[in-house]
Amino acid sequence: MRSETSSLIILIIHLRLVKMSEFIPYGRQDIDENDIAEVEKVLRSEYLTSGPKVPEFEQKICHYTGARHSVAFNSATSALHVALLSLQVGKNDWVWTSTNTFVASANCAEYVGANVDFLDIDIQTGQICLDLLEVKLKKASKCNLLPKVIIPVHFGGACCDMERLHRMSLEYSFMIVEDASHALGASFNNDKVGNCKYSVATIFSLHPVKIITSGEGGILTTNIKSLHDRCCLYRSHGITRDSGEFVNENQGLWHYEQHLLGFNYRLSDIHAALGLSQLRRLDKFIKDRTAIRQFYEENLNCNLISLIQVTPNCESSHHLAVVSCNLDSEQHKQVFERLRSQGIGVQLHYEPVHLQPYYQRKGIDYNCPNAEYYAQRSFSLPIFPSLSQSSLQRICSQLEYELKNL
Numbered sequence: 001m002r003s004e005t006s007s008l009i010i011l012i013i014h015l016r017l018v019k020m021s022e023f024i025p026y027g028r029q030d031i032d033e034n035d036i037a038e039v040e041k042v043l044r045s046e047y048l049t050s051g052p053k054v055p056e057f058e059q060k061i062c063h064y065t066g067a068r069h070s071v072a073f074n075s076a077t078s079a080l081h082v083a084l085l086s087l088q089v090g091k092n093d094w095v096w097t098s099t100n101t102f103v104a105s106a107n108c109a110e111y112v113g114a115n116v117d118f119l120d121i122d123i124q125t126g127q128i129c130l131d132l133l134e135v136k137l138k139k140a141s142k143c144n145l146l147p148k149v150i151i152p153v154h155f156g157g158a159c160c161d162m163e164r165l166h167r168m169s170l171e172y173s174f175m176i177v178e179d180a181s182h183a184l185g186a187s188f189n190n191d192k193v194g195n196c197k198y199s200v201a202t203i204f205s206l207h208p209v210k211i212i213t214s215g216e217g218g219i220l221t222t223n224i225k226s227l228h229d230r231c232c233l234y235r236s237h238g239i240t241r242d243s244g245e246f247v248n249e250n251q252g253l254w255h256y257e258q259h260l261l262g263f264n265y266r267l268s269d270i271h272a273a274l275g276l277s278q279l280r281r282l283d284k285f286i287k288d289r290t291a292i293r294q295f296y297e298e299n300l301n302c303n304l305i306s307l308i309q310v311t312p313n314c315e316s317s318h319h320l321a322v323v324s325c326n327l328d329s330e331q332h333k334q335v336f337e338r339l340r341s342q343g344i345g346v347q348l349h350y351e352p353v354h355l356q357p358y359y360q361r362k363g364i365d366y367n368c369p370n371a372e373y374y375a376q377r378s379f380s381l382p383i384f385p386s387l388s389q390s391s392l393q394r395i396c397s398q399l400e401y402e403l404k405n406l
């Protein structure tokens with residue numbers, strides 16, 4: 001009897017330890033029964049794609065962000081590609097974007113044959129540094145190499161001073177396309193990101209790790225009707241069914257026309273239904289993320305690390321919880337590896353894109369020392385709506401332990 005009791009106790013302790021060391025990812029989706037029911041409804045309906053859910057989703061995104069138009073895509077990468085095509089960016093044009101981003105922010109310019117240059121960041125915020133940008137623009141202006149488009153990346157769910165960037169765009173005549181993949185639900189000057197007050201277009205990602213998800217997906221917002229129309233054309237093979245647009249004589253009810261070389265970048269109704277259902281909980285998700293950010297602020301009691309800052313006048317969606325460490329790069333790597341081995345899914349956002357072999361091969365002298373310094377000292381802690389208090393406590397105490405035992 002006694003040995004049965006003790007083996008039971010051992011089993012319980014073992015199960016607790018297994019539970020304690022469950023892997024905590026840096027981000028994950030939050031799917032509830034309503035989401036599942038909404039997707040199921042589409043599966044039982046007439047249209048799996050090109051049905052009513054996509055326009056309904058687009059309309060709700062317009063309503064949420066305050067933008068006049070929106071176009072849903074099968075990914076943010078597709079949306080970025082089509083945005084540049086629709087703005088007629090191509091060969092001999094320059095596109096500048098942050099080096100502290102996912103590769104898609106730069107690759108979209110490569111797709112259209114444009115040249116890419118990278119912008120260095122402000123180490124305090126991780127956003128593009130507008131002082132350095134100003135210097136770079138002055139220099140480029142002298143040799144006639146100004147960019148046609150700048151793609152600011154709303155890193156971690158916050159943004160740079162968009163008002164100032166907009167003033168610079170007027171002075172140096174470039175267009176702004178916002179890569180807001182991280183920033184659905186964020187605001188600047190009390191306006192929702194995506195309202196395009198300071199840009200020609202804004203792109204959001206709906207990948208599972210982002211603020212809301214449709215499985216895969218992306219959505220573009222704009223206030224420019226002609227840009228919206230071109231994006232729709234590129235999204236679906238360059239084909240129009242609008243008789244008012246026809247170049248040839250209308251042959252009959254079957255007639256449609258291809259006007260340019262487009263793609264199949266459509267979002268399906270199955271995905272749109274999930275996006276729509278998730279959108280209803282967007283504000284709740286932001287609230288949960290904000291509370292987690294606050295927990296970290298209050299419970300990371302170590303002068304070796306600090307959370308990166310949010311630009312004044314910006315309310316972040318808190319896609320990432322990035323800490324900067326006052327450590328050398330060896331110690332940084334050691335803390336990172338130890339946290340991972342303890343089941344805490346820290347991640348680095350990002351290894352600078354200009355250091356990727358693909359961009360290095362171009363032989364361009366990219367100059368982004370701040371981003372390189374930042375990448376050797378930062379990492380993202382887990383942050384997602386269903387992250388529990390006990391997990392948060394475990395993360396904080398483990399981090400504190402690792403820093404003490406360097």
Ligand SMILES: *Cc1c(COP(=O)(O)O)cnc(C)c1O
Pocket residue numbers: 074075076077078101102104105153179181182204205206207217218
């Ligand atoms: C996720 C992400 C993208 C790409 O989004 P997809 O929807 O996966 O194509 C682009 N830019 C940034 C900054 C991202 O984080």
